[in-house]
Amino acid sequence: MTQESPTGKTKIPTYCYQCVAGPDLLNVRVEDGIATEIQPNFGAADCTPAGGKVCVKAFGLIQKVYNPHRILTPMKRTNPKKGREEDPKFVPISWDEALDAIAEKVNKIQAEGKIDAAGYPRVAASFGGGGTSTYYMGTFPAFLSTLTPIDMGFGSGQGVKCYHSEHLYGELWHRAFIVAPDTPKCEYIISFGMNIEASGGVCGVRRHADARDRGVKRIQVEPHLSQTGAASSEWVPIKPKTDPAFMYALIHVLLHEQRDRLDKVFLRDRTGSPYLVAPNGYYLRDPETKKPLVYDLKTKQAVPFDTANIEPALEGQFVLSGIELGADDDRWEHQDIKVTTAFEKLIEHMKPFTPLWAARVCDVDNKIIRRIALEYLDHAKVGETIEVDGRTMPLRPVAVTLGKTVNNGWGGYHCCWARTMLAVLVGALEVPGGTIGTTVRINRPASDRNDSVKLSEDGFLAYPMNPTDKENWLATPDVRNANRTLVPLVGNSAWSQALGPTHLAWMQQDKGPDHWPQATKPDLWFVYRTNPAVSFWDTNQITKTIATFPFTVCFAYTRDETNHMADILLPDRTDLEGLQLIRIGGTKFIEQFWDHQGFALRQPVTEPQGDTRDFTWISTELAKRCNMLEQYNKALNRGAAGVALKTDKYDFSLDVTQEHDVETIWDANCKAASAEITGGKEQQGLDYYKEKGYRLTDFPRIKWYLTAKMEDEGVRYELPYQETLKRVGVQLGRRLHEKGISWWDEQLEEYEALPDMMDFQALWEGALERNFGVDISDYPFWLVTSRSMQYAWGGNVSIQMIREVSKNIGTHGGLVMNTGRAHKMGLKDGDRVEITSPLSATRGILVTREGIRPDTLMLMGQFDHWATPFAKDFNVPSMNALVPMLLDLTDSSGSGADLARVKIKKIGEAK
Ligand SMILES: Nc1nc2c(c(=O)[nH]1)N[C@H]1C(S)=C(S)[C@@H](COP(=O)(O)OP(=O)(O)OC[C@H]3O[C@@H](n4cnc5c(=O)[nH]c(N)nc54)[C@H](O)[C@@H]3O)O[C@H]1N2
Ligand SMILES: Nc1nc2c(c(=O)[nH]1)N[C@H]1C(S)=C(S)[C@@H](COP(=O)(O)OP(=O)(O)OC[C@H]3O[C@@H](n4cnc5c(=O)[nH]c(N)nc54)[C@H](O)[C@@H]3O)O[C@H]1N2
Ligand code: SF4
Ligand SMILES: [Mo]
Numbered sequence: 027m028t029q030e031s032p033t034g035k036t037k038i039p040t041y042c043y044q045c046v047a048g049p050d051l052l053n054v055r056v057e058d059g060i061a062t063e064i065q066p067n068f069g070a071a072d073c074t075p076a077g078g079k080v081c082v083k084a085f086g087l088i089q090k091v092y093n094p095h096r097i098l099t100p101m102k103r104t105n106p107k108k109g110r111e112e113d114p115k116f117v118p119i120s121w122d123e124a125l126d127a128i129a130e131k132v133n134k135i136q137a138e139g140k141i142d143a144a145g146y147p148r149v150a151a152s153f154g155g156g157g158t159s160t161y162y163m164g165t166f167p168a169f170l171s172t173l174t175p176i177d178m179g180f181g182s183g184q185g186v187k188c189y190h191s192e193h194l195y196g197e198l199w200h201r202a203f204i205v206a207p208d209t210p211k212c213e214y215i216i217s218f219g220m221n222i223e224a225s226g227g228v229c230g231v232r233r234h235a236d237a238r239d240r241g242v243k244r245i246q247v248e249p250h251l252s253q254t255g256a257a258s259s260e261w262v263p264i265k266p267k268t269d270p271a272f273m274y275a276l277i278h279v280l281l282h283e284q285r286d287r288l289d290k291v292f293l294r295d296r297t298g299s300p301y302l303v304a305p306n307g308y309y310l311r312d313p314e315t316k317k318p319l320v321y322d323l324k325t326k327q328a329v330p331f332d333t334a335n336i337e338p339a340l341e342g343q344f345v346l347s348g349i350e351l352g353a354d355d356d357r358w359e360h361q362d363i364k365v366t367t368a369f370e371k372l373i374e375h376m377k378p379f380t381p382l383w384a385a386r387v388c389d390v391d392n393k394i395i396r397r398i399a400l401e402y403l404d405h406a407k408v409g410e411t412i413e414v415d416g417r418t419m420p421l422r423p424v425a426v427t428l429g430k431t432v433n434n435g436w437g438g439y440h441c442c443w444a445r446t447m448l449a450v451l452v453g454a455l456e457v458p459g460g461t462i463g464t465t466v467r468i469n470r471p472a473s474d475r476n477d478s479v480k481l482s483e484d485g486f487l488a489y490p491m492n493p494t495d496k497e498n499w500l501a502t503p504d505v506r507n508a509n510r511t512l513v514p515l516v517g518n519s520a521w522s523q524a525l526g527p528t529h530l531a532w533m534q535q536d537k538g539p540d541h542w543p544q545a546t547k548p549d550l551w552f553v554y555r556t557n558p559a560v561s562f563w564d565t566n567q568i569t570k571t572i573a574t575f576p577f578t579v580c581f582a583y584t585r586d587e588t589n590h591m592a593d594i595l596l597p598d599r600t601d602l603e604g605l606q607l608i609r610i611g612g613t614k615f616i617e618q619f620w621d622h623q624g625f626a627l628r629q630p631v632t633e634p635q636g637d638t639r640d641f642t643w644i645s646t647e648l649a650k651r652c653n654m655l656e657q658y659n660k661a662l663n664r665g666a667a668g669v670a671l672k673t674d675k676y677d678f679s680l681d682v683t684q685e686h687d688v689e690t691i692w693d694a695n696c697k698a699a700s701a702e703i704t705g706g707k708e709q710q711g712l713d714y715y716k717e718k719g720y721r722l723t724d725f726p727r728i729k730w731y732l733t734a735k736m737e738d739e740g741v742r743y744e745l746p747y748q749e750t751l752k753r754v755g756v757q758l759g760r761r762l763h764e765k766g767i768s769w770w771d772e773q774l775e776e777y778e779a780l781p782d783m784m785d786f787q788a789l790w791e792g793a794l795e796r797n798f799g800v801d802i803s804d805y806p807f808w809l810v811t812s813r814s815m816q817y818a819w820g821g822n823v824s825i826q827m828i829r830e831v832s833k834n835i836g837t838h839g840g841l842v843m844n845t846g847r848a849h850k851m852g853l854k855d856g857d858r859v860e861i862t863s864p865l866s867a868t869r870g871i872l873v874t875r876e877g878i879r880p881d882t883l884m885l886m887g888q889f890d891h892w893a894t895p896f897a898k899d900f901n902v903p904s905m906n907a908l909v910p911m912l913l914d915l916t917d918s919s920g921s922g923a924d925l926a927r928v929k930i931k932k933i934g935e936a937k
Pocket of ligand 1 (some may be wrong): 031153154155156160181185187189430453554555556557558560561562581582584585586598599600609758811813818819820821822886888889903904905906926
């Protein structure tokens with residue numbers, strides 16, 4: 027029997043944003059007030075890239091609501107001792123008691139000063155899930171904005187282990203926080219460990235399935251055969267962490283064997299290739315305007331790059347005069363010196379990296395590497411065009427994608443640079459069919475990549491680099507991970523702290539580096555939708571450190587390993603219970619490219635469970651109790667909940683002196699959203715969105731490709747030559763050395779104009795040998811990790827139905843090892859083994875498979891829970907306890923990779 031739900035509906039529209047591959051729209055069927063079924067939203071089939079469907083994870087949301095292990099009332103800890111072995115002895119308390127306790131802490135901090143004696147914020151906050159928490163935390167950002175400065179730099183799994191290098195370099199070169207193929211038009215994809223069939227969500231899977239239907243050829247280069255490898259045209263089992271060599275060899279073939287077939291017009295007009303490089307490695311510049319010079323083949327002289335009607339030389343060496351501007355005030359005046367185009371420098375630089383050389387490094391046949399380079403070039407169709415929204419654009423249907431491990435730690439810079447160069451050489455960057463960007467996060471405005479395009483003095487995209495000059499360098503870090511001090515590229519946006527070397531914040535708690543401020547603990551730490559005690563590196567150490575924090579407030583859905591150390595647990599309303607309006611459409615990661623943009627509402631589909639509260643209610647209550655109501659309301663009016671409530675076209679602003687209930691706040695946001703979408707004409711509020719679920723307007727496809735805007739604004743891509751990074755690196759080095767700091771010297775070496783190849787495997791091995799005094803040959807295996815389609819990190823591990831579905835995929839069950847190698851070692855499928863890294867050891871069941879290199883082992887996902895109900899009984903190990911946090915394994919961008927060296931030993935027979 028079907029009855030009406032509390033909102034008078036039996037089918038209620040809402041969204042899922044449980045993973046970064048969303049958001050996706052869905053309907054929830056409600057019977058007798060009980061949510062019973064997740065359904066696709068086929069009403070949105072024509073306007074969502076996933077055709078109105080959701081992935082398997084969304085179907086777990088029903089069990090999430092009714093999970094018997096949920097925390098349903100606020101709790102406080104009664105055991106003052108914290109630690110894994112301590113029972114927190116949580117007892118239920120009222121919301122009043124919980125919120126007053128937090129407000130008391132905040133008010134004390136406000137009175138004492140927001141910054142502690144070491145110069146760090148007393149309040150810290152960590153959020154997880156690659157930024158998806160924002161789509162569930164209602165108006166909490168508005169409350170947090172009243173407490174600033176806040177330390178958001180305690181690593182939470184996302185950031186430094188995630189798509190890190192790509193975030194920074196992608197934004198630098200093409201406003202691409204995440205990079206994707208233009209899958210609907212692409213014909214040839216080389217994927218270096220990008221596991222799109224598991225990690226791309228319903229939209230990624232749909233786009234790639236359609237592409238296969240069209241005949242796309244995808245080459246999956248990775249040490250273990252993932253779902254993506256299995257669904258690709260070809261699997262190339264490369265040695266872990268040798269991807270840069272493979273990519274350099276591809277570039278070598280293009281430059282040294284096929285140069286005439288490259289897109290020379292794109293290189294000349296849309297990149298810094300023709301810029302002239304002077305003897306000290308900086309551009310030759312015009313003494314008056316200081317503009318970089320190019321050699322004009324028409325007038326046979328050096329002219330500023332932006333001179334009209336010129337034909338800049340792409341290749342060659344010239345004898346010319348000009349000035350060179352180096353780091354700080356370094357300046358050279360040159361008369362008749364030899365200068366070379368940046369492109370010529372590149373040709374020279376890539377000379378040694380032949381396929382034969384790479385074959386030895388990567389353990390991949392050189393014929394395969396050369397064939398892939400040629401296939402890439404053939405498919406690039408250099409010279410072809412296509413019309414998009416009435417504009418003729420180049421059509422270059424080839425792309426290179428990078429997975430999260432390829433993206434991180436040493437080699438990340440090389441991979442990102444090489445991937446972007448592979449696009450640039452054939453004119454396939456930011457054009458139809460090619461390698462394109464999705465979101466922008468570090469540059470402003472974050473709402474539209476096209477709007478963030480700004481011309482720099484040198485003719486490239488202007489980038490908000492953190493200053494490294496003497497006057498402006500942030501010598502004393504403002505947060506514990508020192509992101510703006512150590513990583514100029516991280517910028518200074520709302521996301522920058524989470525993208526700094528976030529392990530530094532944890533590591534220093536144990537022992538800080540030389541000449542560095544004394545590490546302090548945050549007086550108050552907020553945690554939501556992240557579980558660093560399971561998701562980060564060296565989880566044993568992280569757990570111990572978390573236990574030393576004096577006052578931790580965790581929003582809690584169930585008990586978990588991080589909130590085991592909390593002082594207060596606050597039960598929020600989960601995905602199907604809370605109210606929130608978010609922006610959807612446009613271009614978002616991972617492959618959410620829409621032809622529409624607009625808003626979607628998340629709404630309660632059923633009565634909330636227990637005494638859980640809406641995040642917006644919690645935020646308003648906290649603001650009130652912390653005497654911050656007025657600032658909080660002002661933040662909401664400015665748009666802290668997603669939409670500015672007042673512009674020159676409309677005014678739905680809230681009275682800042684009054685407390686507003688949850689529905690009033692979202693009604694104002696809904697009205698502002700309607701007005702924004704209709705240019706101020708319409709103003710439908712919450713009721714409209716509750717009924718329809720979403721509202722869209724067009725998003726022109728031309729905006730998927732930055733090149734149109736770049737052409738219009740006369741902006742070039744800053745490739746191949748990294749003159750800016752080189753200067754920034756020298757300056758940063760001087761600043762650090764002036765303070766006596768030498769522990770960042772290896773990172774400084776990465777600031778090269780053309781990244782030099784390194785032996786990345788040896789770098790890893792050396793770091794482990796040095797730091798642990800081991801002989802690395804005792805640890806013969808590389809241990810890697812891989813995504814599961816069913817799980818969103820550790821976020822849905824406590825859902826029974828998800829566990830059931832995932833059991834159909836055997837690699838969830840334990841340590842995946844090559845069958846032949848196992849036999850040689852006298853091991854078989856199902857054996858119990860101990861897995862030991864130089865840092866620590868863990869145990870698991872052996873799963874033997876042909877689809878993995880003999881020198882590689884794989885542990886899927888991030889399990890190893892010991893407090894999370896249900897998941898704590900999985901008995902599946904994770905690599906996270908085995909991977910150390912080391913400065914030696916941190917690259918200049920501040921990231922490291924989910925990678926370990928291990929040995930294994932049998933400890934029990936297969937049953
Ligand atoms: N071994 C291994 N480790 C990894 C990775 C890997 O591939 N392998 N990947 C890394 C990457 S790329 C990332 S981005 C990070 C992600 O790591 P984290 O961001 O730390 O994410 P989770 O581990 O999913 O933690 C989410 C927590 O939120 C809780 N939660 C879920 N829903 C709700 C809710 O509605 N309300 C509340 N209050 N809490 C909720 C869950 O119970 C869980 O404890 O992990 C990293 N760690
Ligand atoms: N279902 C689901 N989707 C997700 C997430 C989730 O938790 N669940 N998380 C989201 C987030 S935050 C992220 S960061 C993305 C991550 O998305 P992906 O980058 O696609 O993630 P992984 O599957 O962890 O890693 C990809 C592959 O890298 C390979 N690999 C490991 N080491 C190397 C190496 O040295 N070289 C090469 N070539 N390959 C290597 C592994 O075999 C693995 O299959 O997924 C997002 N999407
Ligand atoms: S892909 Fe991610 S956001 Fe989309 S339905 Fe699945 S879990 Fe939800
Ligand atoms: Mo991630």
